[in-house]
Amino acid sequence: MPSISLNLSGLKARNEGADVRHDAPALPRSPVQARQLSKRFGANTILDNLDLEIRAGEFVALLGRSGSGKTTLLRALAGLDRISSGTLDVPQARAAVFQEPRLMPWKRAWRNVTLGLKIDQPRERARAALEEVGLAHRENAWPATLSGGEAQRVALARALVREPQLLLLDEPFAALDALTRIRMHQLILSLWRQHRPSVLLVTHDVDEAVLLADRVLVLERGRIAADIAITQQRPRSADAPQFQKVRAQLLQLLGVELDTPAVAPAPETPAPIVAPFNFSNFSI
Numbered sequence: 001m002p003s004i005s006l007n008l009s010g011l012k013a014r015n016e017g018a019d020v021r022h023d024a025p026a027l028p029r030s031p032v033q034a035r036q037l038s039k040r041f042g043a044n045t046i047l048d049n050l051d052l053e054i055r056a057g058e059f060v061a062l063l064g065r066s067g068s069g070k071t072t073l074l075r076a077l078a079g080l081d082r083i084s085s086g087t088l089d090v091p092q093a094r095a096a097v098f099q100e101p102r103l104m105p106w107k108r109a110w111r112n113v114t115l116g117l118k119i120d121q122p123r124e125r126a127r128a129a130l131e132e133v134g135l136a137h138r139e140n141a142w143p144a145t146l147s148g149g150e151a152q153r154v155a156l157a158r159a160l161v162r163e164p165q166l167l168l169l170d171e172p173f174a175a176l177d178a179l180t181r182i183r184m185h186q187l188i189l190s191l192w193r194q195h196r197p198s199v200l201l202v203t204h205d206v207d208e209a210v211l212l213a214d215r216v217l218v219l220e221r222g223r224i225a226a227d228i229a230i231t232q233q234r235p236r237s238a239d240a241p242q243f244q245k246v247r248a249q250l251l252q253l254l255g256v257e258l259d260t261p262a263v264a265p266a267p268e269t270p271a272p273i274v275a276p277f278n279f280s281n282f283s284i
């Protein structure tokens with residue numbers, strides 16, 4: 001699998017120009033391999049000698065408290081930011097979708113899909129990608145006329161048209177309403193099944209992670225603190241005991257106290273009207 005190998009252990013390695021190579025390894029390798037990866041902003045170490053591997057076609061979700069460095073890691077994998085030290089192997093063919101669709105408002109939907117690409121028959125390719133996300137009929141729409149979900153599907157089509165081996169998703173469903181989010185979950189799973197890229201999904205939503213991923217990672221203090229395989233068959237029900245067990249485990253890892261009363265209030269005490277804790281759609 002073609003990959004760029006970046007050895008960015010400081011300025012020296014970069015200046016020597018020996019840090020980018022195209023590998024043709026004898027053994028099949030995981031498309032994403034990070035070893036001892038660190039990212040510092042000034043005196044702040046955000047990623048601290050982190051090791052990460054994502055196998056071909058694997059769907060991985062990344063959870064972590066706010067500020068734990070999830071986006072920093074995703075941006076490094078996307079090649080948007082340089083790492084401070086360590087090694088990082090990522091496929092050349094990669095694409096990212098963010099919480100905001102980031103469409104150019106002065107370009108029609110289909111032009112946004114192929115923006116920056118030098119390809120034959122761009123319009124046909126854009127149309128095919130838009131069709132995959134159910135938006136072929138909106139190919140001529142201006143971004144301002146699209147709903148939030150539609151705009152996010154255009155962003156997804158823009159990623160798909162690049163035929164990524166690695167698809168990076170940074171909370172792409174967070175700004176959508178609950179119903180649209182459910183539809184987007186179904187869409188992303190069906191696209192993943194069809195194209196089989198490796199996926200890294202950054203999310204705050206524990207349920208979303210358990211619903212979609214093969215593996216859920218928890219980022220803490222700059223490293224992967226937990227790596228949990230989700231073995232439940234898809235489609236997954238959030239009501240299944242298996243689902244609830246993993247959810248509880250992840251919430252505990254994320255430091256969320258589940259404050260459920262062990263004993264019902266005595267009958268003579270006026271019971272406060274409190275809605276039962278609803279695990280569904282719990283996010284951090």
Ligand SMILES: Nc1ncnc2c1ncn2[C@@H]1O[C@H](COP(=O)(O)OP(=O)(O)OP(=O)(O)O)[C@@H](O)[C@H]1O
Binds near residue numbers: 041046064065068072
């Ligand atoms: N360009 C930057 N310059 C300085 N500090 C930064 C920069 N980008 C991120 N940081 C810091 O790195 C830390 C991690 O940020 P990051 O956005 O990766 O966290 P996150 O886990 O994605 O957070 P959230 O869940 O709230 O989106 C934060 O303390 C942030 O302030």
